Amino acid sequence: MWWENKIMRTFRCQLKQSPGVLGHLLAELGDAGGFLGEIKTIHMGRSVVIRDIVVFADNFSHLDKLIKIVNDNPDVNLLEVRDEVLEVHQGGKIAVRSRYKIDSLSQLRRVYTPGVAEVCLRIKEDPHLAWRFTAINHLVAIVSDGSAVLGLGDIGAVASMPVMEGKACLMETLVGLSGIPILINTKDVDEIVKTVVTIAPTFSAIQLEDISAPRCFEIEERLRQQVDIPVMHDDQHGTAVVVLAALLNAAKMSGVDLKSTYFGQIGLGAAGLAVAKMLMHYFGQSVKGADINEDAQKRLARAGGIPADLEEIMQSCGVVIATTGVPGLIKPEMIQPGQIILALSNPNPEIKPDEALAAGAVFAADGRSVNNILGFPGIFRGAVDAKVSDITEEMLEAAALAIAESTPPGELVPNPLDRQVHRRVAQAVARKALELRLSRADLSGYFD
The missing domain is CATH 3.40.50.10380 (Malic enzyme, N-terminal domain)
Incomplete structure (x- = not known):
């Protein structure tokens, strides 16, 4: 979305209570390239009105320019510039809370001493009870x-x-x-x-x-x-899962047969190598990979991939995925007709989707469309519920398919805040664990 790479601040302004004052201020901010969000009235007086105005700036120098515009307006007094992101983080975003209200000695005895001793002894005799108690x-x-x-x-x-x-x-x-x-x-x-x-x-x-x-x-x-x-490095496997899901949907939307195309992975860091490995495992074919680091190329070769360079991948691969962190690495003239391009570096992709499409790509997306929030919560929920000792490649692929199948028509991936999607991912992981006979939990009724 347009606001993702911008700086957001809330201007608390005291404005003269007179027709046109607010409109004139907003016009000045807009003319200077500022994007405006919510405007909230805090206090309405006879002669002044106090409003919170959410402003989006391109960078800090641009923000300073917008602040100066407000300060230079004779009908406006800038009372405060607030960073609401910092305010959300005051004191941290998480906390440990008791599940039980402790407001009596009898309740204290149950949750702590002496009652807790019996629970400890039971777990000592049978450590598996720790999972229950x-x-x-x-x-x-x-x-x-x-x-x-x-x-x-x-x-x-x-x-x-x-x-x-x-x-x-x-x-x-x-x-x-x-x-x-x-x-x-x-x-x-x-x-x-x-x-x-x-x-x-x-x-x-x-x-x-x-x-x-x-x-x-x-x-x-x-x-x-x-x-x-279970142990999982999210930057590797969470990303690979969502990339596979997005790729399956992109192929469906563009009519590309992935079984008859070649895959190229540009950038072989944590995410890139994991994506290449997952594509090789899922499609059963080698993936070409490029990286300026020779050791990264060797890791790809050991995994069954084919070391290549940027030019070779762009010329020979129908699907190109980039995770290099280098904005503008892929030039429009490199694009081949009919390619699927996933340029996933944030905040600035290797090539902008509209540029890739204009150059002949049949489908293009950037990292804002492929968010690993869709992967890790459900993967861990399913693995924990099934009590597996490891998260296998098959479980990760099951998660990717669940994400792809949960995507609304015309979209690349589903809404990452849709809890039903994460529930389906968890169930897919747990079901695969059962199929592989790796589950150590009673999952009766889990899939109902």
Whole structure:
């Protein structure tokens, strides 16, 4: 959407109560390139009116220009400029709340001492009862070292906390799992693995988040081998799941037969390599991949892919997926007629969809259309409900198909806030676990 890459601020303005004052101010802001959102009246007086005006700016220098316009208006007094995003984050976005009201000694005895002792002893005798009598069955660790955060890069563990809180909010809101951010203040692979293995008994699953390549590959693989609960690096597999779903829908909308086309993946970092692997597994054919990092090319080759360069991929592949983080990397003249182009880097894609379509692509989309929010909540919900020890490639593909099948006609992917979509993803993952005989849970009635 147009507002996604803009800076949003709320101007609290005291305006002279006179016809045309508000209209003149809004016209000035619009003439200066400012986009306007909600306008709310806070106080209506005899001589002045106080209003909150939501303003969108292109960048901080543009924002300064818009602020100056307000300050220079003799009929307007700028009382405050508020960043409502920061206000939402005041005190953090998540909290631990008691499920029971403790307002009497008898209730205290039940939830704590002495009543809790009996529960502890039962779990000691049969550790499996922890799944029934504790919160472990819905706690998911969201683990990060802050080394590859969104489009921000290596900002450190503590600075990544708002992102981890956001993931926790989504997980609880969409599927009812309790995400617990775990910030690890080291980039040493051995220390990260040791830390997660040590704390793993607290959780029903481990979500790895914003850990840079190539360390993320080793960390995930070692954890999958050492713990008995699902481990998934969302930047890899959550992205790959949604890309596969989007690609299936794009092919349906454009009439392209994916079984008879060649796939190219430009950028072989965490997301790119995972996308290439999923396409190879699902379609049963090699994927060409390009990356300026020679080690990344070697990892693709070991996975069964074909190292290539940008020009070769653009000339020979009917489907091109780009995850490089390099805006404008794909030039319009590189586009071949009938190609499907998914340029997924945010906030600025390798090529804008309208440019790709104008150059001859049959379908094009950017990263704003392919959001991994559609993947990870349902994948973890299904894996936790089935009590699997691992999330397999088949489960991920089942999740992708569930997303694709839940998409309304004419859309690339469904609404990421539709809880029914996440429920279908969870059921698809759990059903596949049953088919593979990997489920360790009683799922009677789960699919009703």
